[in-house]
Amino acid sequence: MPVFAGTYQTQLLTYGLTLAIAALGFNLLLGYTGLLSFGHSAYFGAGAYAVALTMRYLDVASMELLLLGGVVFSAALAALFGVVCVRHTRIFFAILTLALSQVLWTLAYKFFWITGGTDGLRVPFAKVTLLGGLVSFPGADAFGKFITSYYYYVLAVFCLCAALMWLIVHSPFGKTLQAIRDNETRARFLGVRIWRYRWLAFLVSGIFTGLAGSLWVPLNGLTTPDVLYWPQSGKIVFFAVLGGFRNFTGPIFGAVLFNYLEVYAVALTEYWQLTLGVILIVLVTFLPAGVVGTAQRLLARLK
């Protein structure tokens, strides 16, 4: 990609790939377990803040260590929130996830002496090193090099995440989640302890989304409470609806496409939220299987 496109397009796609990792995590819950979370901003934000706080207060520069911190923090959070949420389903699950994410948003907003409040925390790319310090970006003119290197870095992590998630959803564990989604009662009468599997799915989903937030923040250069606020959760839901949540690639495609839609809608019109709203209405009304799901159906008809 960087060979053909300029820095800006490479940066856009890198954003899209980080969001796609969040979409993969989110869809383990929605598409494969049948649980709609309206609070995934919590884990995305947890990953982002973990990186920012580790860099600021522990002076860590290694992206691998920063990612580890992001994953551990978001995993701990998902493990805790999961215990509260997974004993409920449908609207009760959705509301609980939303409420918990808003608690986190309030903490980031109010504890400004730690989190920087609405100013947020800066994560300058120049401080970040990749591959255990082998690749660094000193100097103000290193942005282009950072974007190119970071694109390949994010692409590698994305491929790893996609392969791992593919393995998970095709494993006996993944099949069990789909069975719970399809028919909870029957799964229970096979001896499956439902809430344990839902909790584990919640945890894995949180880890993927946290990793996405951790990768996203050096690219953005800053994290603010906005990443923990409910519209961020709404965006993650949008990824899945846009691409289609009943297939593996749908949310990946949805995340990348949403990123382009948002950027170009903002550039083209001041009514960009209206544009996205109309797209969402059209999708739900005419393409409930999402873009990828609909394309797959059309291809199947042509065969």
Add this chain to the structure above:
Amino acid sequence: MSLLRTEALKKHFGETRAVDNVNFTVNEGEFLSLVGTNGAGKTTLVNLISAFLAPDSGRIFIGERDITRSSVEERIRAGIARSFQLVNLFDDLSVLDNVALSIFARDGKTKRIFALAERDAAVMREATELLELFGMGAKARGPARDLAQGERKLLDVAVAYALRPKLLFLDEPTSGVSTRDKAQIMDRVSSVVRGGGITAVVIEHDMDVVFKYSDRVVVMHEGRFLADGPPEDIRRNSDVAKYLLGTDV
């Protein structure tokens, strides 16, 4: 030798005595039919034994072990499995995966997260063989939702059977299917279950099916047992004729 025993098992829903002090015994190896009119308490009795419902009072034993307070998972481990009156399948999974999942659950493999389900050759072989036994080998790769009603009923039984229970409860395995399909389903179920050496309790309305396939018939009426015996005795029983068949012997 008794495999399952209940002592004064009771479940009331308000004024309705769904199961009323029932002493029920299932002997090892028998193919037993539980019959009765709608509301007689057959499904409630199975629900109590399988932990779908908790009894008001009474006790349930599997062998000598008291399982009255045991969870669903513990009862499955004790050897009880069931199918459902309304077909309960995993519709978006393939027919093969429906059965394979049951085997994964039985073998404690459902927590395997970093292994492809399809690569577990032993499970997939067993699931395929089981589907062949139930006459659905050709449908293995398609989604369960695409099956016809009779096939869905059979798959429902196959999923429960794959747990290899000691005692299998089948709740109306032929309801909602044509008379011709009924015979095919019961022929298949009866031969597979008997061939597997599994004790079965079948809830059934069709008395022709009951008399043809059962070793023993238990008749329920208003939450109590009205009659219990071999099919030929039940056929001649005047109470059964009066309450169940609406005729005189």
